[in-house]
Amino acid sequence: MAKVSASEGLTPKAMDIGESADRESTNEGVRLKKELSLMNGVAIIVGVIVGSGIFVSPSLALKYAGSKGMALIVWILSGFLSMIGALCYAELGTMIPKSGGDYAYIGEAFGDLPAFLYLWVALFILVPTGNAITALTFAQNILKPLWPVCEPPADAVSLIAAVITCFLTALNCFNVKWVTRVQDSFTAAKILALLVTFFASLWYLFSGHTENLESMMEGTITEPGNIAIAFYTGLFSYSGWNYLNFVTEELKDPYKNLPRAICISMPVVTLVYALTNVAYFAVLTNTEILSSEAVAVTFSEKILSVVSWIMPLFVALCTFGSLNGAIYASSRLFFVGARNGHLPLAISLIDIKRLTPVPSLIFMCIVTLVLLMSNNVESLIVYVTAVEALFILCSVSGLLWLRYTRADLQRPIRVNILLPITFLIICTFLVVFSCFTHPVEVGIGVAFIALGVPVFCVFIMWKNKPYWMQNACNSFNVFCSKMFLCLPEDSKDL
Template sequence: MPSTTSRIIMAVGGASASECQPLKAGGGGGGSGGKQEVKLRKELGLFDGVAIIVGVIIGAGIFVSPKGVLLHAGSVGLALIVWILSGILSLVGALCYAELGTMIPKSGGDYAYIGEAFGPLPAFLYLWVALFVIIPTGNAITALTFAQYVLQMIQPNCEPDVDAIRLIAALVTCLLTAINCRNVKLVTKVQDIFVGTKILALGIIIVAGLVYIFQGNLENLSQPMQGSSTEPGLIALSFYSGLFSYAGWNYLNFVTEELRDPYKDLPKAIAISLPLVTVVYVLTNVAYFAVLTQNEILASEAVAVTFGSRMLGAMTWVMPFFVACSTFGALNGAIFASARLFFVGARQGHLPAAIALINVDCLTPVPSLIFLCLITLVLLLIDDVYVLINYLTFVESLFITMSIASLLWLRYKQPNAERPIKVHISLPIMFLFVCLFLVTMPVYERPWEVGVGLLIIATGIPVYFICIRWNNKPKWMVRASDGLNLLCAKSFKCHFGKAEIMASPDLYEMSNRRGFRQRPYTAPMATYSFDSENSTANNTPRPSIYTISRNVVMDDRIWQGGSSLSEPADALGRRRYVIPRGVARLVRNLSGRRRREPVPLRPRSAPFSIASQEPSANTVRLARLSVEKLQPKKAAPNLSTKVAPSQSTDLINSIAKSTISLDDPTMMSNTGYCWKRNIDPQSHSYIGWLSLVALACLYNCWVIPLRCFFPYQTPENTPIWLTVDFCADIIYVIDMAFIQPRVMFISQGLWVNDRSQMRRNYLTKIEFKMDIMSLIPLELLYFWLGTDKPYLRVPRILKIHAFYEFFSRLESVLASPHLVRVARTVLNMLYMVHLNACAYYAFSDWEGLGSNRWTIADTGNVYVRAFYFATKTATSIGKNPKPENEKEYVFMTISWLMGVFVFALLIGQVRDIIATATRGETEYRRLLDQMLQYMQRLNLPHDLQVKVKLWLTYTWQQQKTLSKPRDCLSHTETIT
């Protein structure tokens, strides 16, 4: 039997806990116990998944304050519509997460998806904010709500004491943490019980409301749409409140690794939970609206309690009890799911390694749970923890937006990846626009809170580079980190075995000084295994190697045989061997970027070199594909450059043996297995992107003068204008940061597809300088000058070169490029007329609108009238009012001169376009006439002349080219 202290072992898994190697449980002097797999148990079934989602979504909100939607919707009917649509949109988002969860079956939810798509920094920033703000704050507020309603049941007529509320909140947090530490099955049983309590409570409300309705009490529902809001801003805020009430539908993705069958249970749980919650929410609100008036709902501090006092009589005390049970279940589910997030973050090296410990008896992440509990207890001491909620809504919406964007990005980057659940592409696109709306709306409604939220996110950037990316840390920092790991290991009974070795000499010395006799914990980034078939001398299996950012740790007992060891076996019992860091770095480099995948290493008896390894079947297959790519697909029989079968085989083997990693960009670009990082400027996808950029540029060029001079930006529609501005700016940023540096170019007659050269080419172009200047953030002055200063966006017009590049690229792919030129010319003319109309209105406003017959009157649609005036002036048609002073004469003179220029430019360009469009056909007809005259001069048979004419006509109709007629004519002239 293994000793008691040795039964608490640390989880040193790889990419996931389920990938951990089995560890032997044995003490220093104990016998050889059986193998135990130290990983999180897969104990969650379909019903448990449904309970987690329903339990987290249905918190205290539906009982306490479901009035945010009604407040902004303005009517009962519109509020119910918003509740239904919000549930449908949440279901769409949950289905998108189901695809991500089955494609990336790792715990961690948004953290895993953002890291997979966008890299470690964005994932760490999400983990940073979730660790210290989002999750602990939510848990603290839920615990405080529970305490408040518990005290309300005990003392219904007294104001609850603040200290008593905090004490009860701390006790319930510690209690649920202990339950979560004990057993996963116990947690799910508690969750199932309290989810049933929630459904029972809401069922009582629904049944009471329906009975009240069936009794004929329909006064409050007689005119459901009366007073409905018609302003887009208020309707948007009602949707914002409705979607926030469904928050929590993504929590099951935090515990994907603990689902028995995530590929089936995850989508089924989502498909069951969201419709169930939507139906319950809608029916509960119908009951509220039927029993309580709109004013009573908006004035109530706890709608369910008010409803209970109206309908339940002596059983009013039941409602506070049900609210407390609801918050208790919601807090239990949140603790269970969110602790796995921190466990996964520590396992990936983004948090202290000690947080990834797993208790072998319970197989639960005990340190992660306790760490979360401590942060929550600290937040309970803050006087006004509710203030943090104002900063969290924007931050959480931002990271959900990144997760949905990661789905679309992975669809593009990894189109052939296995996706057991694959939603239609329209669903993530639609939900992405909803998320962008949720992100941009607070920017203009509550800019100060958004700024604080962004500042909270930005504080994680220096932490990431100092604690994660900085490899050559000072020795004192390394020893402090190792000491923390040792302290946590001792606190949770994770002692070191004297038959096992460690990677860090400092850590080993510290463990000897402090009396540890068991192995320390290090959070691995990858798992490498020796082949255990070649064990030597004492039949001792070869160890497993676990690597972290700077260490390599050998697991199991010391391997005491092998010809590569220079010391006798008895000396190995006294010394601990540490694999050099250079070998560890080599192993990591050989594994490529996918450091979490197991890489087989050579045995110690064989020399460790890439050339000595036999190529794997997968590598040979990729090499064969590379050779096939390099060979011409349709080679002529007489080609001397064709690769012989023997040469092809040699080439395949040489490529296979020289391949170090399947992530090699050269190999992957040849085989087509890797996402193409280069952009062909003549491709349809790039032209499609340019159309979006050109649309954003045209919006800025047209709307900025319009908003500067015409009174079309009002306080009511300013959020809409600013939202569209923000979307256009996002397009600018994406084009400058991600698209243009990857566009190929021609140098010395060859396409250049090297990333560094493409980036350097873009940085040296004048377009890059204009892009930088166009993104000067003068909008920051909105905080001091106000949002009614659209002239601060004038630098955005400098992106105009993208507008002309789009038309230039479009000409090269269309069969009728003259139509593109006509459209571009017309747009140029209309824009100059538009600028003249803006100038005319500004001049009239300066003199006084309607002050004389020449100035424009402030009646009707002033822009249409000003544009009409500018059009007549530019084309010199119609009769405009006569100027009445010198300033007006000067303005009209400039306008007429500009009109003459525009008119002449338009006529000249249209003439050139028509001439260019018909030049090819004219030349073709001339050559055809010459061909027919030549055949008649030779007295060729009539049927032959008809065949030649038909062939030439067919060639022109199919190819619109003159190469064939020219060739034929040259051949006939040669014959003569």
């Protein structure tokens, strides 16, 4: 039985990925295990990326691009931009081999305050909002066959979304191997589903229906603000390419497997997304795409006829796997933040039997459940992507800054300096011009980031807190430790 007292302090200990091999026995210390292989890494990246975005964003991309041709260009260039970003993160991930992704890189380059601001935004905006969108998309599509001619009841959608979020959280708490098996299986299923979509469209084209691919560039919109938002919708569908960096400490041989996983998964996703959009554009008119909230379902109703129910099932499979991977990877972000003292220490505790960050998973689940009432997908996408772009910009800037200030750091991978510079220029363009078309959403995101500054000053910088506050925090940490049978990292099972 694990015994924890307030006098032990429950203080987290910093861990470097190269310190030691896996510690399976709690007598050697409690820590997360290295269980992710190369294929598991590929499955996490592909599985997280291919989620709700490809089924939600096509109509929004077309709306702001103006034409099918321009929308397709946006999708392909979004893939290339994500690939450039992923390669920059491969250098960051092997240079700073710690879990936490952007949080670890920004902290290493610029210090505690910018790192905390990323953690603050990820905690309340990036992760739970993305997870909520994915869970709602899963619920809407799993219920669609029961309401084929109308939208499923909102309460039923919210309930199913909450149930699937809780179920996957429980799975992640119980066993990492089960999580990776689910991820591998559903990643293969979702790639198959999207390929079925493409081949169905080929059959439609070979039947003589080519009218929807004529005049592909007609109606193209060239205003910079609209192009920026079109890229936002595309980049939202590719979001998740940096999630493997959140779990670097659990990846076997990360110096080799992290960049390999990125180089395998990103071209695969870009190709599959391009083929899927070609399929949509070949079968549906502009009006049909723009008026549809679920383009894949509209596609299936037009081309698959009596078996059109299969497409909502495919979408549900895709979003199920995406949500599973997102819960697994992002929980490690909050675990690392708490381990470094930027969140309540209870979130950095590890289950002594299953070696999973149970409190972090449960905390993230609660925040996601609160946001499941969100319904304006377009605003959410702009809101999330604008904020995320700011911090990805900060991370890649950190790459250049560390090359200048920390030339002594080991760099198993060193990308051409033109890649991060190109990425910075494009991201800056997107953030600046999006302010002109969606100033409210971008303004709210920036204001929320600024709100994190006083929070940091009160809860992190203020060292001489009143005794009652320190005692309350420590009592809460001990309560969570006893309730979940968890200990801080590297603690002994006493």
